[in-house]
Amino acid sequence: MSRNILLINPWIHDFSAYDFWLKPLGLLYLGSLLRQNGHTVRFIDCLDPYHPAMRKSNCGQPQRHSCGNGKFFRQIIAKPDELKMFPRNYCRYGILPEIFTNDLKQNQDADIVLITSMMTYWYPGVFEVIKIIREVLPSVPIVLGGKYATLCFDHAQKNSGADYVIAGAGEKPVLQLLLDLFGEEIFFVPDPDNLDSCPYPAFDLINNAEQLSITTSLGCPYRCSYCSSYIFNNKFLRRNPLKVADEIEHWQNILNIKNFSFYDDALLVDPEKMIIPLLREIQKRNLSCNFHCPNGLHLREINAELSELMFSSGFKTIYFGFETSDFNRQLQTGGKVKNKELQNAVRHLKSAGYKTNEIGIYLLCGLPGQNSSEVKKSIAFVRECGARPVLAEYSPIPGTDLWPEAVAASPFDITEEPLYHNNSLLCCRNDDFKYADYTELKMSLKSQGDEPLPL
Ligand code: B12
Numbered sequence: 122m123s124r125n126i127l128l129i130n131p132w133i134h135d136f137s138a139y140d141f142w143l144k145p146l147g148l149l150y151l152g153s154l155l156r157q158n159g160h161t162v163r164f165i166d167c168l169d170p171y172h173p174a175m176r177k178s179n180c181g182q183p184q185r186h187s188c189g190n191g192k193f194f195r196q197i198i199a200k201p202d203e204l205k206m207f208p209r210n211y212c213r214y215g216i217l218p219e220i221f222t223n224d225l226k227q228n229q230d231a232d233i234v235l236i237t238s239m240m241t242y243w244y245p246g247v248f249e250v251i252k253i254i255r256e257v258l259p260s261v262p263i264v265l266g267g268k269y270a271t272l273c274f275d276h277a278q279k280n281s282g283a284d285y286v287i288a289g290a291g292e293k294p295v296l297q298l299l300l301d302l303f304g305e306e307i308f309f310v311p312d313p314d315n316l317d318s319c320p321y322p323a324f325d326l327i328n329n330a331e332q333l334s335i336t337t338s339l340g341c342p343y344r345c346s347y348c349s350s351y352i353f354n355n356k357f358l359r360r361n362p363l364k365v366a367d368e369i370e371h372w373q374n375i376l377n378i379k380n381f382s383f384y385d386d387a388l389l390v391d392p393e394k395m396i397i398p399l400l401r402e403i404q405k406r407n408l409s410c411n412f413h414c415p416n417g418l419h420l421r422e423i424n425a426e427l428s429e430l431m432f433s434s435g436f437k438t439i440y441f442g443f444e445t446s447d448f449n450r451q452l453q454t455g456g457k458v459k460n461k462e463l464q465n466a467v468r469h470l471k472s473a474g475y476k477t478n479e480i481g482i483y484l485l486c487g488l489p490g491q492n493s494s495e496v497k498k499s500i501a502f503v504r505e506c507g508a509r510p511v512l513a514e515y516s517p518i519p520g521t522d523l524w525p526e527a528v529a530a531s532p533f534d535i536t537e538e539p540l541y542h543n544n545s546l547l548c549c550r551n552d553d554f555k556y557a558d559y560t561e562l563k564m565s566l567k568s569q570g571d572e573p574l575p576l
């Protein structure tokens with residue numbers, strides 16, 4: 122028998138949030154798998170910037186850009202007690218709670234609700250969603266998965282109010298749960314070693330999709346000490362580049378999409394195995410796309426051929442993960458890139474046609490034991506190379522190799538309280554890197570025309 126399954130992308134509660142090509146990709150992958158198993162899937166997106174009912178509210182239309190990024194609706198809300206000392210407004214990003222409640226009421230026939238979660242420190246938006254579901258659909262089982270549920274599993278089990286918290290990839294556990302709860306037969310399970318066996322994400326459920334996220338791989342061959350990639354995927358698996366081209370062409374034809382954002386951890390690694398054949402195929406098929414890479418790309422692979430191919434294939438937004446110019450810290454954190462490689466990469470990208478402000482270089486800021494002069498030197502180095510420095514404030518992640526150091530360095534109780542993982546807090550600040558030093562760095566970038574990330 123087919124079940125009615127309701128997917129929910131929850132609100133973000135934070136000091137700031139920006140739709141930087143953000144889509145609940147994992148949840149929509151689960152949605153298509155459930156359809157493939159014969160179920161009916163519906164979707165409430167609390168972050169929908171075009172929700173029709175919001176037009177009648179006094180919230181105005183958030184400013185959006187033609188390439189698919191822009192602002193969310195937002196309402197200022199009370200700060201959790203733990204963040205009271207931080208002198209900034211705290212907001213609920215997304216639709217109004219009464220509109221969400223109304224949408225839920227249209228789904229009285231739901232048999233089960235699946236909620237995703239993104240940043241660990243965005244859990245208050247998840248909890249608010251769960252509280253309202255309990256009021257409107259009191260007897261419907263609630264399942265929580267995603268990043269927060271995986272990285273802070275015990276916290277989520279103890280505090281979220283969900284009936285089931287699932288860590289890691291959701292495909293098999295969700296099908297198993299439907300079998301256990303309702304006796305639903307499992308017809309189709311994708312091969313975990315073949316990413317092309319997954320049906321395309323259920324992107325048709327998105328209201329007014331302007332851009333879509335694509336992933337060509339899972340995991341990463343590197344293991345940087347601050348990153349949780351290996352916790353989610355301990356193998357580096359890739360799709361067939363021709364199948365990725367098929368997917369891009371499919372969404373162009375079905376939903377008329379031109380803008381795509383890559384969510385890979387390692388899109389450019391071994392370019393001849395993915396990015397080169399993929400882009401050559403896209404050119405061969407005459408597909409006209411804009412590609413955006415808000416998640417840091419690898420610099421090491423950039424040469425003249427790849428730069429030209431990226432430029433001519435429509436890579437409009439490119440950010441690279443460089444993190445620091447400090448040689449010792451590069452080594453300690455995993456050695457994914459060296460200074461010389463940044464110099465070379467920028468030279469090639471510029472020859473291909475990219476301008477200084479189009480080459481964003483992420484610099485990690487506020488790592489345990491880091492002082493502000495290290496970040497200043499890194500900024501100066503990126504400028505010398507001819508690219509645009511972009512600060513990425515360190516968010517400590519449980520289970521990563523750097524976590525014990527972060528716990529020891531932080532003045533906040535990051536072990537007990539995920540709200541303190543928020544990158545806006547600079548939670549491993551110290552006497553050599555005060556919050557004021559960080560503000561100064563940000564101002565100096567701004568005064569030289571390097572706008573900070575709107576996140
Ligand atoms: C794309 C991405 C971004 C994008 C878009 C973010 C977005 N919300 O989509 C951008 C570039 C904006 C971004 C920004 C940042 N990011 Co980011 N990002 C990612 C990335 C690479 C991919 C996420 C993704 O969609 N994966 C693909 C899907 C298929 O996987 P999935 O969502 O996990 O879904 C699976 C399971 O989780 C599960 N599942 C999901 N939902 C559900 C629901 C149910 C019910 C069930 C059962 C299962 C389930 O099943 C799915 C299928 O198997 C992850 C790393 C990663 N490899 O996942 C980091 C990651 C989420 N980001 C991270 C960080 C640190 C950041 C930044 C703070 C970096 C910085 N310092 O500036 C910023 C902050 C953002 C902000 N404040 O707005 C951390 C998390 C930190 C945290 N504390 O939670 C991660 C994990 C990377 C890391 N460094 O380890 N990010």
Ligand code: SF4
Nearest residue numbers: 341343344345348386
């Ligand atoms: S930071 Fe980037 S290169 Fe390092 S492990 Fe994570 S995804 Fe891989």
